[in-house]
Amino acid sequence: MEKLTAADVISFLRVLSEELPQHKDHLRELDAQIGDGDLGITVSIGMKAIRDGLSDLEGEEPGTILAKSGMNFNREAASTFGAIFATALMSAGKHIKGRGAIEVDDLPEMIEAAASGVSARGGARPGEKTILDVLLPMARELEAQVAEEASLPEAAAAAHEACEEALEETKQMEAKHGRGGWLKEKSVGIQDPGSTAICLMMECFADFVSESADTS
Amino acid sequence: MEKLTAADVISFLRVLSEELPQHKDHLRELDAQIGDGDLGITVSIGMKAIRDGLSDLEGEEPGTILAKSGMNFNREAASTFGAIFATALMSAGKHIKGRGAIEVDDLPEMIEAAASGVSARGGARPGEKTILDVLLPMARELEAQVAEEASLPEAAAAAHEACEEALEETKQMEAKHGRGGWLKEKSVGIQDPGSTAICLMMECFADFVSESADTS
Amino acid sequence: MKKLINDPMEFVDETIEGILLAHGDHFKRCEGSKRALMRADGPVEGKVAIVTGGGSGHIPIFLGYVGPGLCDAVSIGNVFSSPSPDDMLAATKAADAGAGVLHLYGNYSGDKMNFGMAAEMAEMEDIEVATVLAKDDVVSAPVEQMDERRAVAGLFFAYKIAGARAAEGASLGEVVASAEDAVFNTRSMGVALTSCTIPAAGEPTFEIGENEMELGMGIHGEPGLRRGEIMPADDVVDEMLQHILPDLPFESGDEVAVLVNSLGATPPEELYIIYRRVNQVLGEAGIAIHREYIGEYATSLEMAGASVSLLKLNDDLKRLLDADAYSPLLPTL
Amino acid sequence: MKKLINDPMEFVDETIEGILLAHGDHFKRCEGSKRALMRADGPVEGKVAIVTGGGSGHIPIFLGYVGPGLCDAVSIGNVFSSPSPDDMLAATKAADAGAGVLHLYGNYSGDKMNFGMAAEMAEMEDIEVATVLAKDDVVSAPVEQMDERRAVAGLFFAYKIAGARAAEGASLGEVVASAEDAVFNTRSMGVALTSCTIPAAGEPTFEIGENEMELGMGIHGEPGLRRGEIMPADDVVDEMLQHILPDLPFESGDEVAVLVNSLGATPPEELYIIYRRVNQVLGEAGIAIHREYIGEYATSLEMAGASVSLLKLNDDLKRLLDADAYSPLLPTL
Numbered sequence A, B: 001m002e003k004l005t006a007a008d009v010i011s012f013l014r015v016l017s018e019e020l021p022q023h024k025d026h027l028r029e030l031d032a033q034i035g036d037g038d039l040g041i042t043v044s045i046g047m048k049a050i051r052d053g054l055s056d057l058e059g060e061e062p063g064t065i066l067a068k069s070g071m072n073f074n075r076e077a078a079s080t081f082g083a084i085f086a087t088a089l090m091s092a093g094k095h096i097k098g099r100g101a102i103e104v105d106d107l108p109e110m111i112e113a114a115a116s117g118v119s120a121r122g123g124a125r126p127g128e129k130t131i132l133d134v135l136l137p138m139a140r141e142l143e144a145q146v147a148e149e150a151s152l153p154e155a156a157a158a159a160h161e162a163c164e165e166a167l168e169e170t171k172q173m174e175a176k177h178g179r180g181g182w183l184k185e186k187s188v189g190i191q192d193p194g195s196t197a198i199c200l201m202m203e204c205f206a207d208f209v210s211e212s213a214d215t216s
Numbered sequence C, D: 001m002k003k004l005i006n007d008p009m010e011f012v013d014e015t016i017e018g019i020l021l022a023h024g025d026h027f028k029r030c031e032g033s034k035r036a037l038m039r040a041d042g043p044v045e046g047k048v049a050i051v052t053g054g055g056s057g058h059i060p061i062f063l064g065y066v067g068p069g070l071c072d073a074v075s076i077g078n079v080f081s082s083p084s085p086d087d088m089l090a091a092t093k094a095a096d097a098g099a100g101v102l103h104l105y106g107n108y109s110g111d112k113m114n115f116g117m118a119a120e121m122a123e124m125e126d127i128e129v130a131t132v133l134a135k136d137d138v139v140s141a142p143v144e145q146m147d148e149r150r151a152v153a154g155l156f157f158a159y160k161i162a163g164a165r166a167a168e169g170a171s172l173g174e175v176v177a178s179a180e181d182a183v184f185n186t187r188s189m190g191v192a193l194t195s196c197t198i199p200a201a202g203e204p205t206f207e208i209g210e211n212e213m214e215l216g217m218g219i220h221g222e223p224g225l226r227r228g229e230i231m232p233a234d235d236v237v238d239e240m241l242q243h244i245l246p247d248l249p250f251e252s253g254d255e256v257a258v259l260v261n262s263l264g265a266t267p268p269e270e271l272y273i274i275y276r277r278v279n280q281v282l283g284e285a286g287i288a289i290h291r292e293y294i295g296e297y298a299t300s301l302e303m304a305g306a307s308v309s310l311l312k313l314n315d316d317l318k319r320l321l322d323a324d325a326y327s328p329l330l331p332t333l
């Protein structure tokens, strides 16, 4: 597929909200090692809230759908991750306000907007073991892809790959924010739970646009 | 020995206060089954208080020594048994006020006085699994002994025997007072802890007057 | 034994020391006793004095109820055992202001006998003493034998009522009448989830399974009504009220005060979940709640569990319950 | 899991229900939210409004500090997790009386971010919002990084100070200044003996040995300074004060308020044994105690343990701390 219409965004969020809860235990386990072990339940409850909210978003433009879905997530699953993820979706959504569809060229800006919204919200800088550490590498990769005039499926696949690599690197980082921050050096060696959730979403996105690519 | 002078009473109480604490665990165990398991510690602390108080009682008459020793027991080991035992000693002591020594003829009245003091204090009647159920049979036995003009050692030995038999009978009784009372029928089958303590004292008394008998 | 204490044998005396260091403006020691405290501003001239006491381990019971509108003095025993008559006498003599003294405490044989001896000694010193005992635990004996019932958290109501009546300047006889009015109109029942541990014993007072609770257990671990699987809070409350309501009885049209008490470890959230159900059931029964008390009013060291107490009100009891009272042993802002 | 509850998923809502049934004269719900409460008599015309909030499981924190001389409204999250911005916004809008709103809560990233979003939304509705965070736990980060420290029981002092300043009719800027004055002069440290159990989790939050304690542990079970054998209470207090006193520092000639707080299961007797030692050590250090608070002020469900908090006073803080305040969540007589 070459772009996501409002309808595509809604069906992607429906797919995403079915997929993510299946990784509940993996996320809980990671968060238990470095935080308080609630990330799995947070993501499950939040994704259900996104799903339940989609019907009310029929007919809205893509940016609004993303922004409101972020708020729906955090309304039911308020937490650090909930606020961060909601901020990311709201920032990305605001950025494409008025556009009727999401094209490949929009992706780098959207992820950058999300990243700067997140660092404004949480005050994190790169290398501090937060989702910024996967968002920024993705943004850079997407810019490169756009420069090479890659298709949406190609760009998404490349972004997901970059995300996985960046996730691997979060293991070496010392947490500076949230509960992980109180663990200081003890947090080194564990992969960042929140970034793990972002990677799972990105994988889901890459699959979605490519699959639809086949079937379109 | 034929009678207990004030000095004899003091040395008996010293012997008693060394002897009783050795039965601490036995008493704790019995009280644990039917009450709150503190009788062993109560008797140990109380007997130590009696011992510590004896030096101040040198020169007092037998009745005063008994009464004040009862108060000393309960000052440090206040409890149901402490109050009952103190009442028994105070009543017996008051009864022989003014007498310079305790003769065998005094014993029945002293135990009766103790018994009526106890039932006035605690409102117990015979057969309710309290120390009354050993005190009253002892008083009756002592009267019989006095009627037969028994010697002090003979009377004391007989009283101790009667006490042991009466103690055995407390097993069949249902407790009506103290914590045991809340156990109702569940209290049947267990020998009364407080009466057990009284029997141990009586045994000690019988030994004391007979031993001194030999050596006198 | 998991406790933040020093030498277990010093548990009671160090607690009293801490209380005097914290609340020296409120309490003072009674002359001639290390185990008797009284209002710093006492004796209160011309007022009937109320003296209480009992074993330690139940704060705010007993010493937490010494203050304006409450008791005048308290004697303090070792953990779960009676104070001595000497300490009770010291408290009685120190609190007496010439208008007579009410001995107000829980119906336990050890306390009863020792207070009895203290009362006799006080009378030998020409102090007029009357006695009223709390006996609110409905499962400890049938109602026909109410005099054999033990006291639990319901003693709180007797303190409030008698304390207020004495503060009004009533005579000893009038204070006794009000205290008895409170006692006869109070009913309680508790539930325990875990045992407490007497510091000097070092071992839990009783064993109880990981999923068990004991309904009706006493505040020293005395056996209760029955042991069973832990039930939902609503079912526990329903069973408690099935014993409490018919016992007085509390009936439609009655007005009551409710006390939901934590035995120690049970947190406020659970007390409010319990109160929620109490409120529902009383509402359905047509019983009006005049006021409620929710928190730690009579504890059993670190025991997990709770008790529910009801006081059936009449105009006098309502006036007296609503009267002012103060104690620093209840957390303040 | 030994709790007197019903469906664990209903734990928070049933607790709120019980509180509203008990204290309906004191609290009301904020419009448009099931998880936001406010003073029944609010908004208070012309007064700066103070809004707080956080995860459940800490009563009287947070909703217990809504009342005269305290906060105006509160938003309530699930056990140990942040409320949502919508509930915070509902509380903010309901409490606002035109004089601006102070968001006063503990320094936890989840609460911070969600309150941050609520503040932005409120500003979009032309409500002026300022924020002050409590961060009193000395072991959670070095003093140079005080902004990374978590909040524990010391939040109590910030409530009292800010609440009193707002009640005086001060401006938002002035209330913020007083709240910050309280925060920067408060230091705390805790010790945990047992874990708590989140109802929905059903399992203890952490494992700890039968003879172990953890010094400096957070009120959600966050790892503390060190784990070790249980020590005598006096030694525990001494170690806590060795961290607390030099941190501000508290010095000879200073005047302080002391808060000895139970995390839930630790009984009052132990708190007074702890206070006794705190009083001794401060006395030896020449630090005067202006007043003390001893009891359950910030709990962690049924966790056994305690915390010690000190507030260094100046004339303003003393005046504000001594001002009247009321909440029915602290047991009353």
Ligand SMILES: Nc1ncnc2c1ncn2[C@@H]1O[C@H](COP(=O)(O)OP(=O)(O)O)[C@@H](O)[C@H]1O
Binding pocket: A031, A035, A036, A037, A038, A039, A042, A079, A080, A081, A082, A084, A118, A119, A121, A122, A123, A124, A129, A130, A131, A132, A177, A178, A179, A180, A192, A193, A194, A195, D109, D110
């Ligand atoms: N300041 C921040 N900026 C961006 N992401 C953050 C920040 N703080 C934490 N995170 C992310 O949030 C994740 C933890 O989320 P969550 O489990 O909800 O935290 P908590 O349970 O402590 O509130 C971390 O793994 C991290 O990726």
Ligand SMILES: Nc1ncnc2c1ncn2[C@@H]1O[C@H](COP(=O)(O)OP(=O)(O)O)[C@@H](O)[C@H]1O
Binding pocket: B031, B035, B036, B037, B038, B039, B042, B079, B080, B081, B082, B084, B118, B119, B121, B122, B123, B124, B129, B130, B131, B132, B177, B178, B179, B180, B192, B193, B194, B195, C109, C110
């Ligand atoms: N009313 C009473 N009259 C006489 N003896 C009593 C009475 N009540 C209890 N006792 C005696 O006291 C003993 C228990 O003493 P103690 O352990 O001190 O009781 P508690 O620990 O319950 O206060 C009983 O075994 C019984 O012999």
Ligand SMILES: [Mg+2]
Binding pocket: A031, A035, A036, A037, A038, A039
């Ligand atoms: Mg987490």
Ligand SMILES: [Mg+2]
Binding pocket: B031, B035, B036, B037, B038, B039
């Ligand atoms: Mg006993």
Ligand SMILES: [Mg+2]
Binding pocket: B036, B038, B079, B080, C080, C081, C110
């Ligand atoms: Mg006892």
Ligand SMILES: [Mg+2]
Binding pocket: A036, A038, A079, A080, D080, D081, D110
């Ligand atoms: Mg969390």
